[in-house]
Amino acid sequence: KNEVEQSPQNLTAQEGEFITINCSYSVGISALHWLQQHPGGGIVSLFMLSSGKKKHGRLIATINIQEKHSSLHITASHPRDSAVYICAVSIQGAQKLVFGQGTRLTINP
Amino acid sequence: ETGVTQTPRHLVMGMTNKKSLKCEQHLGHNAMYWYKQSAKKPLELMFVYNFKEQTENNSVPSRFSPECPNSSHLFLHLHTLQPEDSALYLCASSQGWADTQYFGPGTRLTVL
Numbered sequence: 096k097n098e099v100e101q102s103p104q105n106l107t108a109q110e111g112e113f114i115t116i117n118c119s120y121s122v123g124i125s126a127l128h129w130l131q132q133h134p135g136g137g138i139v140s141l142f143m144l145s146s147g148k149k150k151h152g153r154l155i156a157t158i159n160i161q162e163k164h165s166s167l168h169i170t171a172s173h174p175r176d177s178a179v180y181i182c183a184v185s186i187q188g189a190q191k192l193v194f195g196q197g198t199r200l201t202i203n204p
Numbered sequence: 205e206t207g208v209t210q211t212p213r214h215l216v217m218g219m220t221n222k223k224s225l226k227c228e229q230h231l232g233h234n235a236m237y238w239y240k241q242s243a244k245k246p247l248e249l250m251f252v253y254n255f256k257e258q259t260e261n262n263s264v265p266s267r268f269s270p271e272c273p274n275s276s277h278l279f280l281h282l283h284t285l286q287p288e289d290s291a292l293y294l295c296a297s298s299q300g301w302a303d304t305q306y307f308g309p310g311t312r313l314t315v316l
Binding site for chain 2: 097119125126128135136137138139140143152181182183185190191193194195196197202
């Protein structure tokens with residue numbers, strides 16, 4: 096079992112829908128990261144959080160440290176949001192990130 | 205433009221070749237990373253350099269050899285690779301090792 100698990104693995108939705116992607120982890124962490132990877136490979140860091148909630152535009156990330164769970168929400172989804180969303184955790188006391196397998200999101204017009 | 209560049213963007217090599225991947229960051233960061241992304245597998249950390257010193261080697265085979273001559277440049281030297289080493293190799297940098305990482309566009313490597 097991976098240390099970081101994401102669900103769902105694939106998600107297809109219609110433009111305008113509210114999107115939720117989940118991430119669970121089984122190790123002690125110092126921070127959790129949400130990343131976006133577009134076709135072609137480029138990765139962009141969306142959020143780094145260690146508690147509570149962060150918001151940037153239509154994106155919201157939450158984390159519950161006690162439950163070892165995080166969610167990424169997209170409001171008013173748009174076809175340009177189509178990408179792979181990756182959850183990663185900074186392992187406590189170690190200089191490394193451990194990644195989930197990613198969630199492939201497709202937003203249809 | 206993320207401030208992290210990688211060259212080449214695509215590389216095809218035979219198993220007996222020797223090649224190098226280059227990463228350069230223009231962000232003044234102190235930590236740099238090499239990652240491997242194979243098809244249908246999560247990103248895997250390969251190496252971490254912090255202030256030019258290697259601080260993490262994630263059990264990577266010796267046919268991959270990193271070099272960090274200064275805090276802005278990172279190389280990955282490749283020799284006698286196997287077809288299963290074909291993957292997207294991503295470089296990233298961060299101010300400190302616990303900070304947000306900024307990724308380069310990657311080098312897509314094919315080993316024949």
